[in-house]
Amino acid sequence: MQIGTVKPMRHFGLEEANKLIPLLTQTFDNVRPKLVRLKQVDDDLEAQKEPQLELKRERVTLTEDIRDRLMFIEDMGIEIKAADGLVDFRALMGERTVYLCWRYPEPEITHWHELEQGYPGRRPIRPNDAFMKTFAS
Numbered sequence: 278m279q280i281g282t283v284k285p286m287r288h289f290g291l292e293e294a295n296k297l298i299p300l301l302t303q304t305f306d307n308v309r310p311k312l313v314r315l316k317q318v319d320d321d322l323e324a325q326k327e328p329q330l331e332l333k334r335e336r337v338t339l340t341e342d343i344r345d346r347l348m349f350i351e352d353m354g355i356e357i358k359a360a361d362g363l364v365d366f367r368a369l370m371g372e373r374t375v376y377l378c379w380r381y382p383e384p385e386i387t388h389w390h391e392l393e394q395g396y397p398g399r400r401p402i403r404p405n406d407a408f409m410k411t412f413a414s
Contacts, residue, residue: 287354289366290410294377295385305362305381308346312361315339369409
């Protein structure tokens with residue numbers, strides 16, 4: 278991924294997005310412990326007067342691994358809102374774009390929200406909500 282490139286907007290159907298939950302769960306199962314370790318390494322580095330080279334290397338390795346795993350998800354068109362497992366899928370509800378919202382470790386997508394609202398604006402998906410299907414759904 279190049280910095281400064283604009284990715285085309287990708288829309289997901291609810292069924293298609295839900296099929297990706299096992300991949301997301303597996304990804305965040307892997308990333309979350311690394312985030313904890315990264316915080317510990319950062320705290321250790323901050324506490325030392327002369328940071329150890331080994332800790333600096335571990336920080337770089339952890340950061341690169343987390344970034345690579347999350348970029349894989351973003352390259353699919355999924356928007357990561359928090360590295361510990363909050364993601365949004367753009368979806369069409371009628372003629373407007375909204376977000377299907379998923380939070381680790383939910384077993385499926387059960388909420389959506391408007392683009393300008395975040396997690397606090399989540400609304401439960403109701404049976405009559407008309408999310409458009411995509412070609413992959």
